[in-house]
Amino acid sequence: MKYYKLMTDFSSNEDVVCTIADLQGIQKFDVLKGKPAVHWNENVTFEYNAADGSVLTDYLANDMGWFLVSEAFKTAIQQTAEGQVEFLPVKLVETQTRQTVIYYVVNVTKVVDALDLDHSDHTFFEANNIRVLSVKKYTLLEGAIGDANIFKLLGDEIPVFVSESVRNRIEESKLTGCKFLEVGIHR
Template sequence: MKYYKLLYDYEHEDNSIFLEIDEKTLSFDRYEAEKGIEFCDWNVDIKVNYDNGNKRVITDYVPNDLSWFIVTDKLKSIIESMKNNKIQYLPIRARSKDESEVLDLYLVNICNIVDALDLENSKYSVHEIDENEKMISVQKYAIKGSMIKDIDLFRLKDHYMSIFISEKLKKAMEKNGITGCDYLEVKVV
């Protein structure tokens, strides 16, 4: 099966709304929403605003200043149809800056963390943080297909910033006209 790194489609973003999330209203570290940590007590009072001027449109993958995977109900429904059991859909209410509109959206908390990165076939660089710690920055991913086990939406262990999807999920998203997404095929070994 083919797999893709899911990206926001910046080439077609000219008229899309952009969410501004007030970090001071978070009751947790913002990076917890990307590390696959399950939330038991979700704070739905997070302050989220956007500019709705100049005929702005909402994309199904909604760009935001924290780089979270925030989606509309339409994209949520497609992901749910894939029957991934380690996904949380955390409600977010976004208000336009002029307070004339409210959007009900979802932060997709991907708890499917897979140890499938194949460094031998990936293109990456190593950065020394200090004498005891190094960071790997991957430019081109290669993943071990045998480790994924038919999961349609996942993050990689120790590389939680990137989101990966199966060809099956990509096709469902394209068939349903999902907006705001771009896909980069990754090598599967």
């Protein structure tokens, strides 16, 4: 099985990049840690100005670094990702017309201890007396992934990784805003 780092595709200047307007008390890292959301507020609101980009992609770039997706994206991966993610609704508001659509933060709760540092291209650096891992090229331990189709890595919980079956589902559904970087697998 192949695995990929899921990334936002920034190739079009017409794509919307939204900004947070109202966090409703939610903290940025609440949905980046790989843990279930404890207190989600459905009034969390992002906004965008269509003059700066009017194409709402299925995987939507945003200033929070959150995995923000359309209803079509949610529907496409829901079955494959069952038990590995939470879909947390947010409002997306166009600033001029006030037109509102619902998007979802995909809170990936499946965390695996699968990073193979011996075969990954990585460095450590210090920032504010904290040792930080920076990975240029990921290699994952296949046996540690198990049956996970969408997951984060223990100790490096920001990036999202998907199996070949999730990638295929995204591509078959013609979802927009995604790109995939194949990662190495060590057996």
